[in-house]
Every structure is written in structure tokens, then in C-alpha cells.
Amino acid sequence: MANYYQPEIETASREEILAIQNEKIVKQVKHVYENVKYYRDLMDAKGVKPEDIKSVDDIKKLPFLSKADLREAYPYGLLGTDLKNCVRIQSTSGTTGKRVVAFYTQHDIDLWEECCARAIVAAGGTNEDVCQVCYGYGLFTGGPGLNGGSHKVGCLTLPMSSGNTDRQIQFMMDLNATILCCTPSYAAYIGETLAEQGYKPEDNKLKAGIFGAEPWTEEMRRSIEKSLGIKAYDIYGLTETSGPGVAFECCAQSGMHINEDHFYAEIIDPDTGEVLPEGSKGELVFTSLDKEAFPLLRYRTRDICVLTREKCACGRTHVKMSKPMGRSDDMMIIRGVNVFPSQIETVLLNEGYTPNYQIVVDRVNNSDTLDIYVELLPDQFSDIVAENQKKERSLEIAMRTMLGIGPKVHLVPPHSIVRSEGKAVRVIDKRKLHD
Amino acid sequence: MAIQQISVFLENKEGRLAETVQKISQAGVNIRALCVADTRDFGILRLITSDNAKVKAALSDSGAVIPTDVIAAKMDDTAGALSGILQILADAKINIEYMYAFTGAADLGAYVVLRVDNTPAAETILKAAGVSTLSDADVAAM
Numbered sequence: 001m002a003n004y005y006q007p008e009i010e011t012a013s014r015e016e017i018l019a020i021q022n023e024k025i026v027k028q029v030k031h032v033y034e035n036v037k038y039y040r041d042l043m044d045a046k047g048v049k050p051e052d053i054k055s056v057d058d059i060k061k062l063p064f065l066s067k068a069d070l071r072e073a074y075p076y077g078l079l080g081t082d083l084k085n086c087v088r089i090q091s092t093s094g095t096t097g098k099r100v101v102a103f104y105t106q107h108d109i110d111l112w113e114e115c116c117a118r119a120i121v122a123a124g125g126t127n128e129d130v131c132q133v134c135y136g137y138g139l140f141t142g143g144p145g146l147n148g149g150s151h152k153v154g155c156l157t158l159p160m161s162s163g164n165t166d167r168q169i170q171f172m173m174d175l176n177a178t179i180l181c182c183t184p185s186y187a188a189y190i191g192e193t194l195a196e197q198g199y200k201p202e203d204n205k206l207k208a209g210i211f212g213a214e215p216w217t218e219e220m221r222r223s224i225e226k227s228l229g230i231k232a233y234d235i236y237g238l239t240e241t242s243g244p245g246v247a248f249e250c251c252a253q254s255g256m257h258i259n260e261d262h263f264y265a266e267i268i269d270p271d272t273g274e275v276l277p278e279g280s281k282g283e284l285v286f287t288s289l290d291k292e293a294f295p296l297l298r299y300r301t302r303d304i305c306v307l308t309r310e311k312c313a314c315g316r317t318h319v320k321m322s323k324p325m326g327r328s329d330d331m332m333i334i335r336g337v338n339v340f341p342s343q344i345e346t347v348l349l350n351e352g353y354t355p356n357y358q359i360v361v362d363r364v365n366n367s368d369t370l371d372i373y374v375e376l377l378p379d380q381f382s383d384i385v386a387e388n389q390k391k392e393r394s395l396e397i398a399m400r401t402m403l404g405i406g407p408k409v410h411l412v413p414p415h416s417i418v419r420s421e422g423k424a425v426r427v428i429d430k431r432k433l434h435d
Numbered sequence: 436m437a438i439q440q441i442s443v444f445l446e447n448k449e450g451r452l453a454e455t456v457q458k459i460s461q462a463g464v465n466i467r468a469l470c471v472a473d474t475r476d477f478g479i480l481r482l483i484t485s486d487n488a489k490v491k492a493a494l495s496d497s498g499a500v501i502p503t504d505v506i507a508a509k510m511d512d513t514a515g516a517l518s519g520i521l522q523i524l525a526d527a528k529i530n531i532e533y534m535y536a537f538t539g540a541a542d543l544g545a546y547v548v549l550r551v552d553n554t555p556a557a558e559t560i561l562k563a564a565g566v567s568t569l570s571d572a573d574v575a576a577m
């Protein structure tokens with residue numbers, strides 16, 4: 001049974017969607033050119049004028065924006081309106097370099113929350129639901145986005161924010177929460193904690209979960225669904241484009257519908273910047289279509305995924321993106337297969353290991369080798385050799401399933417992987433030495 | 436009585452074993468017995484020492500250190516003493532994960548350290564068969 005928040009938009013015909021996009025992109029480019037000097041300079045340098053953009057087909061003429069541009073333009077360089085029109089900022093965690101600060105007018109907030117509302121309704125949400133939001137509130141977009149979407153749908157919203165699992169469980173049980181919004185790893189943790197406290201999956205009233213903001217696997221989805229007795233839905237977004245809700249999963253659970261009336265998506269070759277045809281694996285690029293304060297044109301997300309316009313069982317017509325398979329800037333090609341450190345990290349976390357690992361890629365007899373060194377926690381190691389080897393073998397099998405190629409896994413003692421400035425060096429590619 | 440063995444997870448790197456043993460001797464602890472198991476990726480150093488707490492403290496920053504219960508059984512000074520002990524355990528369907536031997540410094544007696552899959556059962560059976568085993572206090576006093 002399919003539910004829509006805005007059926008006329010969500011199930012519009014291809015032609016209708018294109019008409020909306022074509023009308024909006026002309027205005028959006030004009031708005032950016034007139035108000036954002038940073039991007040105007042990029043367009044001028046490329047010799048592109050706003051008049052050259054007559055439809056979404058012309059988007060490919062526009063220059064790209066990257067994370068580096070956002071850092072360079074920090075904090076106001078990409079602002080598209082007067083600060084007096086802005087009502088909010090949100091920000092990234094800034095773990096790698098300078099933070100990204102995104103600005104919002106009330107129009108931008110409404111647009112964002114509407115996208116989140118579509119995601120909640122797609123997960124079965126109505127005004128009779130109790131929606132527990134345990135994404136972080138504050139600068140992080142997770143909490144505010146789902147909170148706003150939940151309000152728009154009319155759910156009773158529990159603005160829990162993250163952490164304090166005992167309190168999460170108390171509210172979940174006492175107030176009969178029906179929809180859970182958090183990161184997949186936290187959902188898994190809540191599931192484990194409920195089991196430890198003696199609850200069975202059918203003891204809670206949850207029916208659905210909306211999980212995002214970190215990579216997770218299909219296995220993890222099944223395990224969360226089982227432990228909480230729910231259906232688990234993926235949601236995608238990034239602070240640069242607004243926040244969660246740029247794309248969301250429907251009842252088909254096979255990719256996320258991109259809200260195409262607000263965001264135009266392209267897949268490009270990360271090396272050449274060339275636009276790739278539908279179905280190709282490449283870097284996802286977003287162009288906002290109707291944002292006021294922080295309108296980004298051709299923003300390179302660095303997420304690698306595939307777009308498909310195949311007809312969806314839910315009745316929505318918006319293009320679907322696959323779960324991101326990794327980041328373009330740390331993609332490795334090993335024996336012809338694309339491998340991302342994030343995939344390896346996901347397997348380790350799923351199997352209960354630390355994310356302290358090192359990948360060594362080499363070439364022996366003209367064939368690529370992949371070795372993964374994984375730090376054990378003291379209590380994960382056994383004094384019996386065979387036990388440790390069994391752990392290595394089972395990790396190798398899990399890695400092969402995820403990556404499509406078989407690595408050698410080596411367990412190593414705690415703190416044995418060299419760290420630089422507190423962070424482990426993730427990838428050592430020795431092939432470059434031989435070339 | 437079971438005794439506590441200390442197992443140290445070692446990187447397969449040159450000098451790692453020497454470094455670890457040196458740290459233990461610097462802590463003023465005597466090693467009563469040891470056994471090293473080597474694999475492609477790591478080594479496991481198993482130790483019976485005069486003071487396990489000091490060893491754990493001395494090695495706290497050098498990787499994984501875990502305590503394990505093992506049995507140190509005394510072997511009579513006769514031919515077939517070891518096979519007698521192994522036969523008792525085999526008859527009781529107790530699996531031996533690994534074992535190693537050492538000589539007591541004071542009594543010059545021969546001991547076999549046994550890591551089995553069911554330590555309490557092995558202790559009971561050996562005791563019933565008249566095999567004497569060491570306690571942690573015995574090891575400390577050696």
C-alpha cells in the first residue's frame with residue numbers, strides 16, 4: 001500500500017517533472033548569477049551566461065562546485081541572499097578540515113522539511129504516528145530535518161536527540177513510539193539493548209525506522225528489522241544540499257527516490273567530469289532548483305552511486321539512487337573492481353570489530369593483492385591460535401561478500417597500526433611504487 | 436588447582452618478542468615457563484610468571500594481554516608419565532588445545548602445562564587419578 005505526502009508531485013509524469021525542473025533551473029541559475037559572486041566568477045571563467053541555461057539539459061554546461069570551493073568560500077561566499085532573510089544555519093562536523101556552514105531562509109527550511117515529510121509518509125507515517133527522533137539536534141541536520149518533517153506530517157514528535165539509550169527506551173515503550181529516526185548503528189544498538197533488557201521485538205509498538213547519515217548494508221537492514229520488529233528505510237542527504245530527505249526509500253526498499261522537483265541529479269565520471277548515462281556507476285552531482293540562501297549548482301557529493309528511472313512498485317516517478325557505494329576520492333580499483341574503504345569499515349563494524357584498520361594494496365606477479373590489517377580489542381583475542389585464525393577466515397568471507405573480491409585479513413594487536421595525528425593511515429597503495 | 440597463565444598477542448615483527456621479554460624482566464618478574472606459538476600474522480606468547488599483575492602492568496601499552504586458566508600437572512620421574520596424564524584426559528573426552536613442559540626450579544620436578552577445553556572437569560579427573568597439580572601460590576613460591 002503506497003502512501004504519498006504530495007501525490008501530485010511524487011507521482012507526476014516524466015513530462016510534468018521535466019517541465020517543473022526546466023522552469024525552476026532558469027530562475028535558479030539567474031538567482032545564483034546575480035547574487036553569488038563566487039559562482040558568477042566560475043561561470044564567467046567558463047564563458048557560460050545565465051541565458052545559456054534554458055532547460056535541465058543545459059546544466060552540463062555549468063561549472064562544478066566541490067567541497068574545496070565550500071571551504072574557500074567559507075563562511076559567506078556562497079550565500080545567495082541577504083543575511084537578514086536567513087533564519088537558520090546548519091553545519092557539518094568538520095572532522096576533515098574546515099566546517100561547511102549552510103544557510104536557510106524560511107522557504108528553504110519549508111522545502112527541506114517537506115522532503116523529510118515525504119520520507120516519513122513513504123515509511124507509512126500519518127498524523128496518528130508517534131515519531132521518535134534520536135538523530136542529534138543542533139548543528140547536525142539529522143535531528144532538525146526529521147523533526148520538521150514529523151511536524152509537517154502531524155506525527156506526535158519525540159525530540160529525543162542522540163544518546164542516553166535507557167531514556168530512549170523508556171520513552172519508546174511508555175509513549176508507544178511507532179517510527180524511529182536515527183543512524184542505523186544506533187538503531188542496531190537500541191535493538192541489542194532492548195533484548196538485553198528482556199524485551200522481545202513484538203513488545204514495542206514500532207512499525208518503521210528511517211535510518212541514514214552513515215553507510216549500512218543490506219545485512220544490517222535485515223538484522224535491525226528483526227531485532228526491532230520493523231521495516232527499515234534508508235534516507236539520504238547532505239548539509240550542503242539541505243540535509244536528510246534529498247532522497248528517501250519507499251516501500252519497495254530498492255533505492256531512494258530523489259526529490260527531483262527540488263534537486264536535479266547527475267552521475268559523472270569522477271576523473272573526467274563527463275556526464276554518464278542512466279545506469280552507470282559514478283559520482284553523484286546535485287543542482288538545487290529552488291533554494292534561496294544556499295543554492296549550490298552542480299555540487300559534487302563525492303558519493304558513488306547509480307541512478308535508475310525504472311518504474312517503481314510504489315507508484316512514485318522520481319528517479320532512484322542506489323545506496324552510495326563509497327566516496328569518489330578514496331575509491332580504489334583492485335583487480336578491476338571498485339573498492340572503497342567505507343565498505344571495509346562497514347563490514348568490520350557489522351562483525352563487531354574496531355574501525356582501526358589498514359588496507360595494503362600491492363601487485364605481485366602482475367596481479368593486485370589486497371591485505372587488510374585489523375586491530376583486535378584485547379578481549380577479542382584468544383590464547384588459542386585456531387580461534388584467532390577462525391576469526392580471520394570469517395572476516396575474509398564477509399569481506400568477499402561485500403567487496404566482490406577476496407582480501408587477506410590479518411588480525412593485529414591493539415595500537416599496532418601506525419597513526420598520524422591520531423588517525424590511522426587507511427590505505428597504503430604500493431602499486432604506485434612499481435608503475 | 437588451575438593456575439593463571441598470561442597470554443600476549445604479538446605482532447610478527449622483528450624484535451617484538453625480545454622487547455616484550457625485556458619489559459617483563461625490567462619489572463622484576465621471573466618467567467617460570469613460556470611457550471611461543473607463531474602464525475602467518477601474529478605470535479602468541481604464553482607465560483607462567485612469579486607475578487602476573489606486574490606483567491600485565493608492564494605490558495599494558497604493548498598490545499593485548501589476557502589471562503587464561505591452565506593446569507600445571509606434575510609428572511613422575513618415570514617413563515610414560517606424560518602419556519599417562521594424556522590418556523586420563525582422553526578417556527574423559529577432554530580436548531587439549533596446547534601444552535608445554537617446564538622444570539620446577541626448586542624441586543627440579545617436571546611439569547606439563549595443559550590448556551584444555553574444560554578446565555574444572557580436567558582438574559577433578561586428574562585429582563581423582565592422583566596426579567598433583569600446582570596452584571598460583573605454588574608458582575609464586577617456586
Ligand SMILES: [Zn+2]
Nearest residue numbers: 250312314316
Ligand atoms: Zn518507490
